[in-house]
Amino acid sequence: MKNSVSVKMFEEAGKYIPGGVNSPVRAFKSVGLNPVFIKSGQGALIKDVDGNEYIDYVGSWGPLLLGHLHPEVVEAVKECLEVGTSFGAPTERETILAQMIVEAVPSVEMVRLVSSGTEAAMSAARLARAYTGRNKIVKFEGCYHGHADMFLIKAGSGALTHGVPTSPGVPEVTAGNTINAGFNDLAGLERIFSTAGEEIAAVFVEPVPGNMGVVPPKPGFLQGLRELTSRYGSLLIFDEVITGFRLSYGGAQSLFGVRPDLTCMGKIIGGGLPVGAYGGKKEIMSLISPDGPVYQAGTLSGNPLAVSAGIATLKVLGRKDFYVELERKSARLARGLAGAAGEAGREMFFTRVGSMMCGFFTGTEVVDYETACTANTGKYASFFRRMLEQGIYLAPSQFEAAFVAQAHTDEMIDRTVEAAVKSFKALEE
Numbered sequence: 548m549k550n551s552v553s554v555k556m557f558e559e560a561g562k563y564i565p566g567g568v569n570s571p572v573r574a575f576k577s578v579g580l581n582p583v584f585i586k587s588g589q590g591a592l593i594k595d596v597d598g599n600e601y602i603d604y605v606g607s608w609g610p611l612l613l614g615h616l617h618p619e620v621v622e623a624v625k626e627c628l629e630v631g632t633s634f635g636a637p638t639e640r641e642t643i644l645a646q647m648i649v650e651a652v653p654s655v656e657m658v659r660l661v662s663s664g665t666e667a668a669m670s671a672a673r674l675a676r677a678y679t680g681r682n683k684i685v686k687f688e689g690c691y692h693g694h695a696d697m698f699l700i701k702a703g704s705g706a707l708t709h710g711v712p713t714s715p716g717v718p719e720v721t722a723g724n725t726i727n728a729g730f731n732d733l734a735g736l737e738r739i740f741s742t743a744g745e746e747i748a749a750v751f752v753e754p755v756p757g758n759m760g761v762v763p764p765k766p767g768f769l770q771g772l773r774e775l776t777s778r779y780g781s782l783l784i785f786d787e788v789i790t791g792f793r794l795s796y797g798g799a800q801s802l803f804g805v806r807p808d809l810t811c812m813g814k815i816i817g818g819g820l821p822v823g824a825y826g827g828k829k830e831i832m833s834l835i836s837p838d839g840p841v842y843q844a845g846t847l848s849g850n851p852l853a854v855s856a857g858i859a860t861l862k863v864l865g866r867k868d869f870y871v872e873l874e875r876k877s878a879r880l881a882r883g884l885a886g887a888a889g890e891a892g893r894e895m896f897f898t899r900v901g902s903m904m905c906g907f908f909t910g911t912e913v914v915d916y917e918t919a920c921t922a923n924t925g926k927y928a929s930f931f932r933r934m935l936e937q938g939i940y941l942a943p944s945q946f947e948a949a950f951v952a953q954a955h956t957d958e959m960i961d962r963t964v965e966a967a968v969k970s971f972k973a974l975e976e
């Protein structure tokens with residue numbers, strides 16, 4: 548595979564940008580390769596600067612549920628470009644997007660637009676703390692809620708009620724207010740609540756985690772979270788930055804029938820431009836400035852271009868049978884990949900919820916972070932490299948999802964499966 552231009556560009560980027568990238572996973576470190584620099588995208592295809600073409604299963608890490616340059620999204624952005632890109636004053640578009648979100652997502656009565664998922668999650672945490680008058684937050688090991696200090700915390704050994712920073716620069720005192728729990732482990736969470744329940748402002752969860760690979764919630768787990776948090780007067784916060792508008796038009800909460808108090812969104816609602824949002828019950832959201840005392844602001848919040856792309860995207864998603872067709876294609880890919888692994892005699896554990904899926908290189912059933920970590924990342928790297936060489940662009944890490952987009956055709960999916968058969972067979976034992 549020709550990659551000399553990418554190699555040169557990465558070298559150059561490294562002179563001016565730490566690690567040559569503006570978000571770490573882009574550097575391909577965990578698959579031991581030089582990242583490919585992308586030149587363009589169209590539908591489900593992307594081209595790199597060396598002229599290679601790939602079928603894209605990253606989709607900008609989730610936002611591009613319609614694929615690249617969907618004509619209606621392009622049209623909406625162009626129209627907006629002609630009238631101005633930012634005013635720092637309200638525009639009607641923001642209300643339209645907010646209304647679409649409120650009408651789609653069952654638990655959301657009001658919503659505040661921000662510019663990233665990170666911002667949505669950190670703002671929701673502040674709001675939850677203000678509303679409950681409590682300081683501690685609970686998160687699950689392996690779930691990602693952006694890079695705010697309070698989320699860069701892992702479980703301390705033996706410490707039930709406080710964690711330790713996963714990054715230098717995060718103060719110990721911040722770690723003291725974050726508790727890590729095991730995903731899918733309700734009994735463990737019960738123990739945490741029986742010790743610290745009265746201090747817990749909120750439980751953050753990705754209803755279907757997509758940042759440790761894809762790990763489906765066990766039946767009753769999300770309902771259990773709802774019950775436990777209600778019992779202790781803590782807020783339940785669904786981080787639907789990936790799952791929102793992906794798993795159904797109403798997100799994971801519609802699919803699983805569980806209503807959180809607050810919901811974080813991002814990715815898809817910006818249609819490929821930077822947007823985030825957090826929303827929930829009116830009673831809680833009314834605490835936000837200028838209605839209430841909880842401060843949160845943003846110069847580019849509700850940016851007209853991004854909001855236009857978001858509205859155009861949601862319009863397409865709202866059409867009849869969008870999710871039926873997406874499910875059909877996703878099932879086709881998942882079935883094909885599992886078949887390919889089986890044909891090659893590979894021991895794998897496959898997971899899928901709707902259009903997000905993952906193949907773990909392990910024989911262990913993956914139900915949480917610990918079991919996800921049994922995956923053989925060396926084998927994944929080798930698989931990834933072989934797929935890339937055949938024109939299939941997967942996430943450059945075992946612990947990410949493969950995303951199916953509307954733009955993937957059956958023919959592309961079948962080509963992906965053929966490449967997977969070859970790649971699985973070629974893996975050294």
Ligand SMILES: *Cc1c(COP(=O)(O)O)cnc(C)c1O
Pocket residue numbers: 662663664665666668691692693694753757758786787788789813814823
């Ligand atoms: C991507 C992601 C975030 C962070 O969003 P950014 O826009 O990257 O800041 C938060 N939560 C989840 C579940 C995500 O996948």
